[in-house]
Amino acid sequence: MLTSQLFWRIFAIYAGLTLCTAFAFALTLTAGYRDLAYPQVEARQIDNAQILLPQLRKIPADDRWDFLRTINSTSETRFEVLTLDQARQKANAEPELADALAHRIGTSRRPNANALFQFYAIEFEAHGETLILRMTTPLDSVTENLSWISARLWATAFTLVLIGLIVTYVMVARIIQPLDRLTHAAEQMALGESPKGLNFDSQNEIGTLARTLRNMDRQLAQRFSELEKQSQELEEKHEQLATVLRSMIEGVIAVDRSEQILFANDTVFQLLDVQPQSFMRRPIWEAVRHPQVQKIVQAALSGQPSERVEFDVARTQRTLAMVASPLPGEPATGAVLVLHDVTDLRRLENLRREFVSNVSHELKTPLTSISAYAETLLNGAMEDEETCRTFLQRIEEQAERLNKLIADLIALARLDSIEQAFELEPVNATYILQKSIDEHQGVAKSKQIELISVAPNEEMEVIADSDGFQTIIDNLLDNALNYTPSGGRVTVRWRLEGEWSRIDVEDTGVGIPREHQARIFERFYRVDKARSREVGGTGLGLSIVKHLCQVFGGSIRVTSQVGSGSQFTVLLKNGQNSNGQTWM
Ligand code: ADP
Numbered sequence: 001m002l003t004s005q006l007f008w009r010i011f012a013i014y015a016g017l018t019l020c021t022a023f024a025f026a027l028t029l030t031a032g033y034r035d036l037a038y039p040q041v042e043a044r045q046i047d048n049a050q051i052l053l054p055q056l057r058k059i060p061a062d063d064r065w066d067f068l069r070t071i072n073s074t075s076e077t078r079f080e081v082l083t084l085d086q087a088r089q090k091a092n093a094e095p096e097l098a099d100a101l102a103h104r105i106g107t108s109r110r111p112n113a114n115a116l117f118q119f120y121a122i123e124f125e126a127h128g129e130t131l132i133l134r135m136t137t138p139l140d141s142v143t144e145n146l147s148w149i150s151a152r153l154w155a156t157a158f159t160l161v162l163i164g165l166i167v168t169y170v171m172v173a174r175i176i177q178p179l180d181r182l183t184h185a186a187e188q189m190a191l192g193e194s195p196k197g198l199n200f201d202s203q204n205e206i207g208t209l210a211r212t213l214r215n216m217d218r219q220l221a222q223r224f225s226e227l228e229k230q231s232q233e234l235e236e237k238h239e240q241l242a243t244v245l246r247s248m249i250e251g252v253i254a255v256d257r258s259e260q261i262l263f264a265n266d267t268v269f270q271l272l273d274v275q276p277q278s279f280m281r282r283p284i285w286e287a288v289r290h291p292q293v294q295k296i297v298q299a300a301l302s303g304q305p306s307e308r309v310e311f312d313v314a315r316t317q318r319t320l321a322m323v324a325s326p327l328p329g330e331p332a333t334g335a336v337l338v339l340h341d342v343t344d345l346r347r348l349e350n351l352r353r354e355f356v357s358n359v360s361h362e363l364k365t366p367l368t369s370i371s372a373y374a375e376t377l378l379n380g381a382m383e384d385e386e387t388c389r390t391f392l393q394r395i396e397e398q399a400e401r402l403n404k405l406i407a408d409l410i411a412l413a414r415l416d417s418i419e420q421a422f423e424l425e426p427v428n429a430t431y432i433l434q435k436s437i438d439e440h441q442g443v444a445k446s447k448q449i450e451l452i453s454v455a456p457n458e459e460m461e462v463i464a465d466s467d468g469f470q471t472i473i474d475n476l477l478d479n480a481l482n483y484t485p486s487g488g489r490v491t492v493r494w495r496l497e498g499e500w501s502r503i504d505v506e507d508t509g510v511g512i513p514r515e516h517q518a519r520i521f522e523r524f525y526r527v528d529k530a531r532s533r534e535v536g537g538t539g540l541g542l543s544i545v546k547h548l549c550q551v552f553g554g555s556i557r558v559t560s561q562v563g564s565g566s567q568f569t570v571l572l573k574n575g576q577n578s579n580g581q582t583w584m
Contacts, residue, residue: 004176004180006176006179007172007173007176007180010172010175010176011168011169011172014164014168014171014172015164015165015168018160018161018164018165018168019161019164021160021164022157022158022160022161022164023157025153025157025160026150026153026154026156026157029149029150029153030146030149030150030153033145033146033149033150034146037142037145037146038109038118038139038142041118041137041139041142042107042118042120044077044137045077045107045118045120045135045137046120048077048079048135049120049122049133049135052071052079052133053122053124053133055067056081056124056126056131056133057124057125057126057127059126060127061126061127061129064081064126068080068081076137076138077135077136077137078135078136078137079133079134079135080133080134080136081131081132081133081134082097082131082132082134083129083131083132084101084130084131084132087100087101087121087132088101094108094119095108095110096108096119096120096121096134097121097132097134099121100121100122100123100132100134101123101132104122104123105120105121105122105123106119106120106121106122107119107120107121109139112136115138115139115140116138116139116140116143117136117137117138117139118136118137118139119134119135119136120134120135120137121133121134121135178200178206178210179206181197181198181200182198182206182209182210182213184197185197185198185210185213185217186213189213189216189217189220192224194217194221195213195214195217198210198213198214198217245265246265246266248265248267249267249341250267250338250339250340251264251265251267251268251270251271251272251320251338251339251340252264252265252267252268252336252337252338252339253268253284253336253337253338253339254327254334254335254336254337255284255297255301255334255335255337256333256334257301257331257332257333257334258283259283259284259285259297259298259301260281260282260283260284261279261280261281261282261283261284261287262334264276264279264280267339268339271313271316271318271320271339271341272287272288272313272316272320272339273313273315273316274287284297284337285297290309290311292309292311293309293311293322293337295309296308296309296322296323296324297324297335297337299324300324300325300326300332300335300337301326301331301332301334301335302331302332303326303330303331303332304326305325305326306323306324306325307323307324308321308322308323309321309322309324310322310342317343318341318343319341319342319343319346320339320340320341320342320343321339321340321342322337322338322339322340323337323338324336324337325338351523354524355523355524358523358524358539359409362405362524362538362539363402363405365533366398366399366401366402366405367398367402369394369395369398370395370398370399370402373391373392373394373395373398374395376391377391377392400536401536401538404536404538405538405540408538408540408541408544409540411471411540411544412523412540412543412544412547415544415547415548415551422464422465422468422551422552423465424463424464424465424552424553425463425464425465426461426462426463426575426576427461427462427463427464427465427466427469427575428459428461428466429459429460429461429462429464429469429494429501429503429572429575430455430459430460430494431459432466432469432470432473433453433455433473433492433494433503434453434455435470436470436473436474436477437451437453437477437492439474440474440477440478440481443481444481444490447481447484447486448486448487449481449484449486449487449488449489449490450488450489450490451477451481451489451490451492452489452490452491452492453491453492453493453494454491454492454493454494455493455494455495456494456495456496460494460495460496460501460574460575461501461574461575461576462501462552462554462572462573462574462575463552463553463572463573463574463575464548464552464554464572465552468548468551468552469548469552469572471544471545471548472545472548472549472570473492473503473505475541475542475544475545476505476545476568476570477490477492477505478541479537479541479542479568480505480506480507480509480566480568481507482535482536482537483507483509483510483531483535483566484507484508484509484510484565485509485510488507488508488509488565489507489508490505490506490507490508491504491505491506491507492504492505492506493506496574497571498574499573499574500554500571500572500573500574501571501572501573501574501575502569502570502571503569503570503572504567504568504569504570505567505568505570506565506566506567506568507565507566507567508564508565509565509566510562510563511560511561511562511563511564511565511566512527512558512560512562512566513527513562517558517560520542520558521542521543521545521546521556522543523539523540523543524538524539524540524543525539525542525543526539545570549570549571549572552572552573553572553573554570554571554572554573555570555571556568556569556570556571557569
């Protein structure tokens with residue numbers, strides 16, 4: 001409390017007031033006594049003059065001195081009679097004489113030889129002579145009384161001041177102390193602590209204030225705990241949301257009303273191939289430079305319902321779809337942009353479209369030929385037996401082509417519905433390879449191509465489906481023989497390579513230009529369409545082979561040089577584990 005400004009201010013005011021009152025009291029009383037005491041002395045002198053003057057007028061001049069001496073000997077006041085001449089001589093220094101000379105009566109109070117005196121002078125006539133009676137009364141006793149009284153008064157005033165100060169201190173302290181505690185409590189509340197010392201129960205304003213503060217504290221504590229709970233819930237929700245956003249395969253961007261990027265999850269940075277620091281806090285039109293994106297963001301910000309746009313990211317060569325939706329508010333407080341990678345979807349769509357158009361085209365060619373031959377036959381060519389035979393042969397060829405095409409398509413369809421269609425097991429590769437080579441020897445001979453095998457002594461097993469494995473080998477051998485001119489050679493090699501069984505089908509044929517090598521495994525892809533048709537190819541063989549290899553958990557690759565030949569290498573899992581036991 002001793003540090004309380006308010007306390008000292010109020011205390012100073014009260015103390016000042018007490019001091020002033022005591023001073024005023026002492027001063028007023030002292031002055032009052034003085035104003036009463038001096039006129040009383042003067043009044044006594046006038047009374048004395050009234051008694052003395054008739055006697056002085058009567059006594060003969062010669063007895064006057066004795067008379068005065070007698071009186072003077074018994075009285076404190078000194079009486080003297082002066083002639084006008086005497087009076088005039090002294091008038092300069094003694095103003096009561098000057099006044100008496102001028103106005104018959106003169107008074108004065110002045111010190112004389114270190115003591116204060118009251119003088120009274122009056123003019124009178126005696127025996128035809130004008131004289132002046134002067135009385136000189138010492139004021140010693142009055143002055144003594146005055147200083148005694150004023151000493152008592154000051155002592156009283158001092159005591160009163162002291163009592164006043166103590167009372168003031170106690171009173172002010174009684175008012176300020178609770179205020180001080182209330183202030184302290186309010187400060188504690190402001191700091192979020194629970195206030196102490198609010199236990200007044202008086203019925204006055206302080207008590208009411210303390211009770212109000214206590215209520216306020218209770219309510220605040222309640223509000224705080226509610227807020228804390230809410231903020232905890234919010235934090236949990238925020239954490240959940242952050243986890244969801246982090247694990248999303250879609251990119252999520254939030255922009256504010258001025259199109260500034262406020263938030264983006266990690267997927268966004270991957271999809272757009274950007275660095276987070278160069279992306280955040282920038283306007284979206286600067287971060288994603290695409291007019292369509294800008295358009296839908298602006299549409300969303302103007303409150304229009306979600307719009308979708310697709311755009312390509314040149315750097316990653318990916319196609320992204322973006323949906324922009326407005327955030328709630330009128331006008332919208334911002335927008336949320338969701339990014340999907342639709343590259344694979346678009347590629348699949350293109351593939352499907354391409355496939356359908358390829359299939360229709362491939363089917364149409366033999367069908368057109370068949371109907372053309374049939375029409376020509378019906379229009380009279382039938383009459384000529386030779387022509388008829390040729391045309392029917394062509395029809396048969398085309399029908400065979402159709403048959404092969406449809407068989408390949410069925411095989412592909414079967415592959416598309418994969419795993420269930422195959423039961424993978426160790427397959428005797430040596431047997432199937434040998435069988436396939438034997439079956440192709442006839443064609444090889446007719447084309448004067450040497451077809452040989454280079455094989456290890458022991459048998460080799462691969463993890464595959466036996467029909468599927470045979471399809472792989474047959475297709476590779478068909479191709480090798482088809483694209484190798486007569487006089488060439490086709491070599492089939494197989495051996496174990498660690499966990500893998502490696503099969504190479506090598507020819508000395510036309511070879512495949514480098515730029516086509518990666519694409520020959522695509523459906524209907526052919527380096528030379530005319531040649532493929534000529535040899536009865538469908539353009540599906542290698543895509544079936546590649547698909548089968550993948551289903552069997554293996555791979556296929558090609559190395560080739562135009563003019564000198566090609567080598568297809570198939571790697572499949574070895575059917576025997578390192579202990580030589582059969583794989584199950
Ligand atoms: P096709 O039925 O046309 O042979 P494939 O899918 O089996 O279809 O082969 C695709 C294309 O790859 C062929 O059209 C051909 O151009 C090329 N090709 C495949 N095997 C060979 C090979 N051994 N030598 C040269 N080119 C080949």
